[in-house]
Amino acid sequence: MGDAFGVLLRSHRLRRQLTQEALAERAGISSRSVAELERGRGRSPRPRSLEQLATALDLEGEEREEFIAAGHTLFWASRTGRTDRDPAGESVPDAGSTCRQLPADAPDFVGRDDELALLASVLDPGNHNARLAVLSGPPGVGKTALAVHAGHRFASWFPDGQLYATLRGGTADPVDPADVLAQWLRALGVDGSALPVGVDARAALFRDRLAVQRVLLVVDDAGGYRQVEQLLPAKGVAMVVTSRLPLTGLPGVTSIDLRPLSGPTAVRLLSQVAGEDRVRAEPAAADELVSACGGLPLAVRIAGARLAARPHWSVEALNERLADERRRLNELRHGDLAVRPGLHLAHEGLTPTAARAFALLGELGVPSFPEWAVAALLGVDPAAGTAVLEELLDARLLEALGSDRAGQPRYRFHDITRLYARERREATIPRSEWTAALARAATGWLAMARHAQDHLDCLRFYLDDRDHPAAVTDQRAAAAVAERPVEWFEAEREALAVLVSACAEAGLAATARCLAGCSADFYELRGYYDDWRRAMSVAQAACQRADDRAGEATMLRGLGSCLIELDDPKAAMSALNSARALAEEIGDPAGSALAGKEIGFMLSLIGRVQEAEAELRTAAERLGQADLPLARALALTSLGFVLRERGETDEAVDVITSALSIARSCGARFTEAYALRGLSGALRACDRHRQAQAAAREAATIFEQIGDLIGTAQSLRVLGEALAHEPHRLEEVQQALTAAAALFREQGHRWGLALTELSLGEIEARQGNPLAAERLRRSLKYWVDEQVPALQARTLVALADAAEQQGDPATRELLVQAYEIYQALQAPAAADLACRLGMPAPPV
Secondary structure, three states, X not given: OHHHHHHHHHHHHHHOOOOHHHHHHHXXXXXXXXXXXXXXXXXXXXXXXXXXXXXXXXXXXXXXXHHHHHHHHHHHHHHHOOOOOOOOHHHOOOOOOOEEOOOOOOOOOOOOXXXXXXXXXXXXXXXXXXXXXXXXXXXXOOHHHHHHXXXXXXXXXXXXXXXXXXXXXXXXXXXXXXXXHHHHHHHOOOOHHHOOOOHHHHHHHHHHHHOOOOOEEEEEEEOOHHHHHOOOOOOOOEEEEEEOOOOOOOOOOEEEEOOOOOHHHHHHHHHHHHOHHHHHHOHHHHHHHHHHOOOOHHHHHXXXXXXXXOOOOOHHHXXXXXXXXXXXXXXXXXXXXXXHHHHHHHHHOOOHHHHXXXXXXXXXXXXXXXXXXXXXXXXXXXXXXXXXXHHHHHOOOOEEEEEOXXXXXXXXXXXXXXXXXXXXXXXXXXXXXXHHHHHHHHHHHHHHHHHHHHOOXXXXXXOXXXXXXXXXXXXXXXXXXXXXXXXXXXXXXXXXXXXXXXXHHOOOHHHHHHHHHHHHHHHHHHOOHHHHHHHHHHHHHHHHHOOOHHHHHHHHHHHHHHHHHOOOHHHHHHHHHHHHHHHHHOOOHHHHHHHHHHHHHHHHHOOOHHHHHHHHHHHHHHHHHOOOHHHHHHHHHHHHHHHHHOOOHHHHHHHHHHHHHHHHHHOOHHHHHHHHHHHHHHHHHOOOHHHHHHHHHHHHHHHHHOOOHHHHHHHHHHHHHHHOOOHHHHHHHHHHHHHHHHHHHHHOOHHHHHHHHHHHHHHHHHHOOOXXXXXXXXXXXXXXXXXXXXXXXXXXXXXXXXXXHOOOOOHHHHHHHHHHHHHHHOOOHHHHXXXXXXXXXXXX
């Protein structure tokens, strides 16, 4: 018998072109053991070693089962001293007297290799610890299928039989453990007249009967610890339990929590049920289908069965039917198979409060949510919200995701469970009550968002007027938010976007605009410009529908600021002008001044410096009157930039120095860094290069400390320009500008990247580097495409310098183009170029 197994082992090894050493390493056993097994000598393979060998040989299906069965035969024969008959000799009852109660194994079972390996270690006859495993997980995840498959795969370990019972623990009519014990005792040969009356007496007799038997017990759908404890067998008897709960209170239990199948494994299951050729013909559609099923084996099996029953359907055709979420649960049924009944049973066991929370959370639509959100949604205190959450977790209708980056415990629905929750909301909760719950939840998020915003050190856009009340109710959660405000916004980023849209659609315009407004500072800080634009646009439309003109003006202003960052000056000016007009129409001087500040900033960027100066002087004055010191400091910094461009360098330094003083008196580090960066440029224009370098370094340090990546990049660019005036520090210049370019590229900030390319090109041109022209042409194309004439002219001058270094006759033509642009802008640089070209100075 050992020789026969050795021949089988050797043939599989050679077919896979493995040496004995390679197989041993893959299986985690010694090469000597492999050699002795192949020669039919040495100790027989233990069951766990057999599993490891089968996996190392990549055996699957019938091949794997035959290999393991042969090894088990040798294992049992060696234990009884018999090598020429059944693995356990006369101790194995004949087929007619052995209990084999397991349901049929699924012929198309796939995956779960890790879970099966863990089950093998628990059920292994050589395991001297508790041989008890609990398979837990949500409805439809394949608990029963895995338990039954394991029972069949490891059947040879249990020659005295397998006992099976369904406890219906998830229903309103659970099975009494006493009835299960009676069923099993009869199967073991106890006459009905000899059955004890009480459950304790039956359990004692059951343990006595199993004391010397090698039997596997499989208990399906246990409702809890108490339903299982009386069924626990004598030590050494193996037991597998399935339950929505992990049942960690059972002595010595190994708890295995099942998750949905991975994409590739789910596609394998679909192929097994629907047909490999069919699935292989539409790989993208197959991926989409298993994704719509959320990887739930039951849902994938149903989808495959529907395809198998309809050979005229393509996989894409079924995808189209599942695309409508309202119909998806109806589509996921085939014959007696359906997803909804398992969810319904889990839902039926909930208390009324938990059932209501389940429905409302499903309708909320956020991808995931923190613990405090349940209390906010229901309008209850945090402790009551946590109790409801625990009930939903116990029912496996929610998944715990662990802690997010802000340290908050986080939860989510499986996609299909969420669809069922929405069905329950539509069936049980009127629309008006849902809208009230949405308002409570969104207000809870708004309170936390404001709390986080108050602890952010970043650019302030004043887009949340705070006229909509929102008070923090969970002080413990709020304390954590205050410690990590940026991380909190990162964790809630998707939820905030969903809530802005949901509130806008539900007619909760004020909540929508406040949520959007207090998130804008974070969006700017982290460079989430698409999120910012979407939030402003959605909230602005909601305010317009609600005839909330003040809210509409504020959202238009926020949209304009965002469009500046998105390099869309025309759209930005349109939004900002509309915002200012609305603010003036409704008598909001602060809103008008804030819009004016942004308009002035935009004008300065595109080189319209005279108009920019007028706007910024007016805005700075009005913002002072409106008691918005930080906004005034920003306006003054922008004004300093304009004055520098106009050649008023001393005044520029004075103006920005006053902005820096305001920022420091308010303890606003972002505004301080912003002013320092502007001051660096002004000092450089005054030829105070060492001071300019110091200001830029300090700005970069502060921006880095507060997590503003764009601010850091801008400061590194300014530092590089300040260092460039010292030829012996060109290596430091390259380091600063290259680091800035990398950050801009990483954040998708095209304006900053083009400006950094321009700075690098200017320096390379002065060095006579022939590659400078290529870099500058890239920058020029960007400024032409974006219609930024001042920077077009500056780039043309740099290109002329590069051409001059190379003796290119195009130098004069490039300078003339730059001169004409500067003259049209009435910029001081026009006079410098006229002198260089030998032309009369332009009129002032």
